Amino acid sequence: MTTTNDLAELSPLGKSSAYRSDYAPELLFPIPRQGKRDELELRGTLPFFGLDIWNAYELSWLNQRGKPHVAVAKVSAPADSPNIIESKSFKLYLNSFNQTKLDSPQALLALLKQDLSNGFGAPVQVELTLQEDFGKLKMGEFDGVLLDRLDLDITDYTPSPQLLKAALDEAPVEEKLVSHLLKSNCLVTGQPDWGSVQIEYAGPQIDQESLLRYLIGFREHNEFHEQCVERIFVDILRQCKPQKLSVYARYTRRGGLDINPWRSNFSTGHMPGNLRNARQ
Template sequence: MTNTADLADLSPLGKTSAYRTDYAPELLFPIPRQGKRDELGLHGTLPFFGVDIWNAYELSWLNQRGKPQVAIARFTVPADSPNIIESKSFKLYLNSFNQTRLDSPEALKALLQKDLSAGFGANVHVVLTLPDAFSTIAMGELEGTLLDRLDVEIDNYRPAPELLKANHDELPVEETLVSHLLKSNCLVTGQPDWASVQIHYCGPQIDQESLLKYLIGFRDHNEFHEQCVERIFTDILRQCAPQQLAVYARYTRRGGLDINPWRSNFSSAQRPPNLRGARQ
């Protein structure tokens, strides 16, 4: 298991980096998912499926005549891939295309898919949007009942799953809840990560005040985006026992990249749309 000290020593996070501008797939830094899942008691069959949706807004390369090209990229990574990729290494890897001459966008896409699938350890779906289609990229906010309207008093800024509670004496409900107050911190550097989160469930009605307090409790917590979402999912599943649960977070971008993890446990759940929020 790779611990935080090991990550700090091995990864490019928090270090001065030489920005390569020639193609360098070796810059990608995979991190096994299982270490953090062990902390959550997740062994064997996972209680969820899902994806991590990455968006890259700073992607450029050269055509064979040396003229710069640009695109926006979307990478869809299955949640059961054995690894995540540390985000700064992902950014350094994308930068390595800046002075790399390629025959076409299709040639770039093929390299991205090959290298990222190798790094994540599973097939990564890549979509490139070229400038003539930029206007087709939609924006939108997460839908649901806004938890942030509640006037709660907060005295804890660490995840406290024991706060979560649900009413098991009444009929089950189906509802979608949203908060824009999720903040966690990078596992290695401690830099803040900001997100909006959407929770859809069917089951005993979750107490909204306790859920909001729980989510705000990530404010001083150090963990990567994907790990935070899996912790939220697992804590709600164990504490509130919904029959169906989906958790989706839209994190703001850093270094031209945003990461948007989605986890669900019911087969009828549709993968959420990749709509960029106002803060992204």
């Protein structure tokens, strides 16, 4: 199992880095998902499916005449892939295209799909938005009941699943709950990660005060984005016992990348939207 000490030693996180400007897929640093899932006692069949949606805003390359081009990339990695990609290594990899000559955007797309699928250990989807289509990119916010309106006294800033409460003896409900107060810290460097989260469920009504206290409890917690979302999903599923549950977090970008994990145990017939919110 890869430990936090291993990550600090082996990954580029928290270290000075020489920024390569020639194509270098070896810069990608995969991290097995299973180590953190073992902490949640997730073995065998997962209680969710989902995606990690990455948006890369600092993507550039050269055409064969040496002229730079820019694009925005969306990468969708399945939650059941063996690995995540450490985000700084992802940035370094993308920067390795800066002085790389390519025949076309399609050539770039093919390399991204190949290298990132190898890194995640499963096929990923990659979409490019070219400069002429930037105006088509939209912004939006999560819909749902805003938990942040609640006026609470908070004293605990570590995630405590025992805080979560639901009306287990009452009629089930369906609702979406939203908070913009999700904040955790990088597992290796301790740098803050800021996010918004939408929780959609059907089942016993979740006590909103207890849920907000629980979410704020991540404020001093050290885990990667994907791991935090899976912890939230598992804790709500076990403590509140919804029949349907999805957890979707939109994190603010760092180094030109944002990571947006989505985990669900029910299908709505479509994948989650990728609207950039105000803080992204």
